[in-house]
Amino acid sequence: MTEIFSEIDDELRRERLQKIWERYSAVIIGAAVLLVVAVAAWQGYAWWSAKQADEAGTAFEQAAQLATEGKHAEAEAAFTALAANAPSGYRTLARLRAAAEAAARDxxxxxxxxxxxxxDGSVDAASRDLARVRAAGLLVDQASYADMLSRLEAATNDSNTYHHAARELLxxxxxxxxxxTAARKWLEMIAADETTPPSMRQxxxxxxxxxxxxARS
Incomplete structure (x- = not known):
């Protein structure tokens, strides 16, 4: 008798599974297909990203070699092209190098x-501050103190990565x-900062x- 009931239960389970499959088979198959497509797409994107990064790295090295050889105009053009087309990891660095090469010739x-x-608000804060300090460094011999102050004052806070350079330029x-009076203000700030590099302190x-x-302290 127990075996009969067991067979009935098995049959009922098979019927339920059959009904579930008939009702949801399209959904199950669709989900499986989507999963396969998603995995394939992710693998394809990972391969493409790695390829792009590898190509950008090679292009960056070639541009840097041009700079080493003193071919500043060519290096600037190469870095500019890289900044326009490279993955985000290289883009800002290439822009900074392009600016440096432009400054080297003029x-x-x-x-x-x-x-x-x-x-550029899309650029990370540290790179923006670096660009701000480097621009000011190019202008220090000709710009007014008011202009330099407007460019650099925000960068003189202790939390800023380049606050030492900003204070020295000011x-x-x-x-x-x-x-x-203004010179003494910044010089005293440099002297009071224990993290000031020794060469800058001198x-x-x-x-x-x-x-x-x-005006001396």
């Missing part, structure tokens, strides 16, 4: 390229603009010695 040509990077700009001390007596 400092005035590098400034707008650095300024464009600094103003101190130098203030000194060149005959503003000893330069700051030398500049401090050039200030008129009334």
């Amino acid at each position: 400092p005035k040509a590098g400034v707008p390229l650095y300024d464009a990077i600094a103003a 101190a130098l700009s203030a000194w060149r603009s005959n503003d000893p 330069r700051a001390e030398a500049l401090q010695a050039l200030l008129p007596p009334a």
